[in-house]
Amino acid sequence: MMQVKIFTKGDHKILHGDIVDALNSIEDNSVNLIFADPPYNIGKNFNGRKDRWVSRTSYMKWCKQWIGLAINKLKSNGSMYIMSATQFAPDFEFFLRSRIEMKSRIIWSYDSSGVQAKTNFGSLYEPILFCVKDKYKYTFNSKAILIKTKTGAERKLINYRTNPPRPYNKKKIPGNVWHFPRVRYRMEEYEEHPTQKPKVLLERIIKVSSRKNDLVLDLFSGTFTTSLVAKELNRKSIGIEIDEGFVKVGLRRLKIRQQYKKEKLLPVIKPYIRRNSKEKTVEKRTVAGSRIIYLKRKKAV
Numbered sequence: 001m002m003q004v005k006i007f008t009k010g011d012h013k014i015l016h017g018d019i020v021d022a023l024n025s026i027e028d029n030s031v032n033l034i035f036a037d038p039p040y041n042i043g044k045n046f047n048g049r050k051d052r053w054v055s056r057t058s059y060m061k062w063c064k065q066w067i068g069l070a071i072n073k074l075k076s077n078g079s080m081y082i083m084s085a086t087q088f089a090p091d092f093e094f095f096l097r098s099r100i101e102m103k104s105r106i107i108w109s110y111d112s113s114g115v116q117a118k119t120n121f122g123s124l125y126e127p128i129l130f131c132v133k134d135k136y137k138y139t140f141n142s143k144a145i146l147i148k149t150k151t152g153a154e155r156k157l158i159n160y161r162t163n164p165p166r167p168y169n170k171k172k173i174p175g176n177v178w179h180f181p182r183v184r185y186r187m188e189e190y191e192e193h194p195t196q197k198p199k200v201l202l203e204r205i206i207k208v209s210s211r212k213n214d215l216v217l218d219l220f221s222g223t224f225t226t227s228l229v230a231k232e233l234n235r236k237s238i239g240i241e242i243d244e245g246f247v248k249v250g251l252r253r254l255k256i257r258q259q260y261k262k263e264k265l266l267p268v269i270k271p272y273i274r275r276n277s278k279e280k281t282v283e284k285r286t287v288a289g290s291r292i293i294y295l296k297r298k299k300a301v
């Protein structure tokens with residue numbers, strides 16, 4: 001058993017420790033929304049902690065343990081979203097169906113400019129399983145997540161199937177395929193983490209499945225995207241993370257601490273080179289929050 005360290009400020013809490021120990025320290029039936037983004041068992045490197053189990057069975061055994069505990073933490077009208085690698089989604093779903101109500105299989109799709117698969121179809125999506133504790137009683141604020149329709153309304157067409165005929169709706173509730181870009185180096189929200197999730201993804205989930213002042217539980221917090229978005233949307237949050245380096249990111253992003261063990265918690269420095277062909281210069285810049293800082297500027301050769 002690992003000791004769980006707690007950091008709190010206002011309505012936001014970070015539990016630094018192992019998922020099972022941390023979950024055991026949370027009251028049952030107290031959480032409105034859970035977002036779980038676990039290691040995918042695909043060999044990523046989380047600050048030296050390996051994301052690879054000896055077998056599919058041992059990986060799923062571990063997942064079943066924390067999922068079981070997580071479900072106990074949910075209120076009777078609570079919702080849970082679980083992400084997984086595409087190849088493990090059926091195992092997750094099979095288990096979830098025995099414990100909770102499955103509502104949707106959401107596909108988070110994105111484009112990739114990186115390494116392309118040569119002998120298979122490249123993986124350009126991640127599954128998100130949306131479940132609820134009670135099939136009929138759960139929060140779903142559909143009006144909070146409306147998106148623009150692309151077809152009839154944009155072309156100002158009339159729907160003659162309704163009586164009387166009406167113009168097509170301009171807005172709709174998103175379907176279960178969500179297109180959001182992944183977090184890139186130059187984006188303001190970028191942190192040093194191999195699998196940081198974009199804020200827009202969590203905005204949709206938190207807006208639709210929780211209300212103001214509800215408690216959001218962020219399992220496997222990483223860069224604490226979920227807790228941060230919960231805070232920005234006036235929800236309460238608890239985030240769980242095992243790695244001290246990532247906990248420091250959370251302490252800074254959530255403004256819980258400015259210092260940790262005498263170290264000032266500063267945003268990542270992201271230097272990059274930019275060629276300005278008009279002025280014929282090469283600039284080395286960095287971004288601090290939304291500010292651009294020029295590190296070096298010289299004439300292009």
Ligand SMILES: C[S@@+](CC[C@H](N)C(=O)[O-])C[C@H]1O[C@@H](n2cnc3c(N)ncnc32)[C@H](O)[C@@H]1O
Nearest residue numbers: 018019037046196197220221222223225241242
């Ligand atoms: C897929 S990442 C989460 C990324 C996060 N959603 C974000 O937006 O940054 C999984 C995280 O789980 C953490 N982790 C791995 N094993 C853990 C455990 N046993 N208990 C708690 N956290 C763990 C890793 O350090 C990693 O940061």
